[in-house]
Each structure stands twice: as C-alpha cells, then as structure tokens.
Amino acid sequence: SQTIHQWPATLVQPVGSPLSLECTVEGTSNPNLYWYRQAAGRGLQLLFYSVGIGQISSEVPQNLSASRPQDRQFILSSKKLLLSDSGFYLCAWSVGGLRVYGYTFGSGTRLTVV
Amino acid sequence: AQTVTQSQPEMSVQEAETVTLSCTYDTSENNYYLFWYKQPPSRQMILVIRQEAYKQQNATENRFSVNFQKAAKSFSLKISDSQLGDTAMYFCAFMKIGTNAGKSTFGDGTTLTVKP
Numbered sequence: 101s102q103t104i105h106q107w108p109a110t111l112v113q114p115v116g117s118p119l120s121l122e123c124t125v126e127g128t129s130n131p132n133l134y135w136y137r138q139a140a141g142r143g144l145q146l147l148f149y150s151v152g153i154g155q156i157s158s159e160v161p162q163n164l165s166a167s168r169p170q171d172r173q174f175i176l177s178s179k180k181l182l183l184s185d186s187g188f189y190l191c192a193w194s195v196g197g198l199r200v201y202g203y204t205f206g207s208g209t210r211l212t213v214v
Numbered sequence: 215a216q217t218v219t220q221s222q223p224e225m226s227v228q229e230a231e232t233v234t235l236s237c238t239y240d241t242s243e244n245n246y247y248l249f250w251y252k253q254p255p256s257r258q259m260i261l262v263i264r265q266e267a268y269k270q271q272n273a274t275e276n277r278f279s280v281n282f283q284k285a286a287k288s289f290s291l292k293i294s295d296s297q298l299g300d301t302a303m304y305f306c307a308f309m310k311i312g313t314n315a316g317k318s319t320f321g322d323g324t325t326l327t328v329k330p
Contacts, residue, residue, distance in 0.1 A: 134317075141323075143218075196316075201261075202309075204250075205258065
C-alpha cells in the first residue's frame with residue numbers, strides 16, 4: 101500500500117533562519133507531488149508541484165523553493181524565513197497521468213516563525 | 215482560472231441527523247473532477263468522495279453522497295446519520311483533467327460540528 105511521510109510535525113524557527121521540510125512517498129512510482137500551505141481556518145494554497153525528478157513548477161512567487169532529488173522525495177526549503185511564512189504545510193501525492201483519484205496527504209507541518 | 219466557493223463557513227448538526235454542505239465552482243472546462251476532503255481536528259486531510267464531471271450519476275460513499283449539478287456548477291455534500299467523528303473542516307476541490315499535473319483548487323472550507 102502507498103504511504104506518505106512528512107516531517108517534522110512542528111517547527112518553530114526565528115525570522116531569517118533556513119527551512120527544510122521533507123516529504124517521501126512509499127509504494128508507488130512516478131507520483132505527482134505537491135506542497136500546499138494552509139493559513140489558519142482557511143483553504144489550501146498551492147505552492148509547488150512536480151511531475152518528475154528535477155521538475156518543479158511554482159505557483160506563488162515567494163522566498164520558498166522546492167526540490168525533487170529522487171522520484172518519491174519532495175523538499176520545501178527557504179534560505180531566510182519571514183514572519184509571513186508561518187502556517188500549516190501539507191505535502192500530497194497523486195497518481196501521475198490521466199488517472200484521477202484525488203490526493204493523499206501527509207500529516208502536515210505546523211511552522212511558526214518568530 | 216477556476217474558483218471554488220463554499221458559502222457556509224460554519225455549520226452544526228445534531229448527531230444522527232442529516233446535513234448538507236454547499237459548494238459552487240466556476241470554470242470554462244468541460245472535463246474535470248470534483249472532490250470533498252475532510253480535515254478533522256488532527257488536521258490530517260482525508261479524501262471523502264470524488265465525482266467525475268462526465269458522469270451524471272451522483273457519487274456515494276456509505277453515509278456520504280453528493281448532489282452534482284453540472285449546469286449550475288454546484289457540488290454539495292450530504293452527510294446522513296451524522297456521527298461525532300464527522301466533526302471536521304470540509305473542503306471542496308476542483309481538478310481539471312489534462313496536462314495541468316493534477317493541480318487542485320480548494321474552497322475555504324466549512325467547519326462542521328456534530329452535537330451529541
């Protein structure tokens with residue numbers, strides 16, 4: 101069966117510090133991978149998505165970046181965090197191609213920038 | 215660009231009763247999928263139900279069913295025999311079929327509280 105792991109679960113970082121959130125998927129190959137951010141009590145905003153190794157598309161210009169060094173690994177990074185980067189970050193995967201089954205989400209990372 | 219609107223920020227229902235959550239969307243696409251996701255207090259997002267736009271039959275999953283009105287661009291979720299475990303935030307989402315890598319647009323969510 102497919103599983104998705106996301107860590108850390110909680111993170112408190114000072115302004116200006118770097119960030120690295122990691123997400124890995126097991127039990128499938130060539131998944132589509134996504135990073136979403138959820139503001140408190142709000143919907144999900146797509147940040148990045150990837151259809152393959154090294155292929156990253158950005159939806160929102162900001163000081164965050166994403167990388168996909170391996171087929172089932174997706175990393176969200178920042179060189180210098182801003183207060184506005186606080187939020188709940190969700191990684192998700194879906195089957196690649198035209199088959200559509202919806203997303204499977206990781207358990208999320210609550211990031212607080214202080 | 216697609217938009218998804220959930221006009222009910224909060225709703226409540228008594229245990230064992232039925233509740234309907236509303237969702238409308240705007241798109242010029244003809245082929246797409248619609249989803250309802252559930253986010254309980256644990257914040258783990260879970261897929262509840264999906265609907266293919268080219269299918270007229272409404273999707274059902276146990277106590278969850280949808281009322282899909284393509285012409286009206288409406289996609290409501292009905293929860294029957296509500297249970298305490300249904301307390302959660304519910305998100306409606308739209309996904310276009312094709313070369314957009316499965317990107318989804320989400321509504322702002324409806325917080326549902328099931329009361330004992």
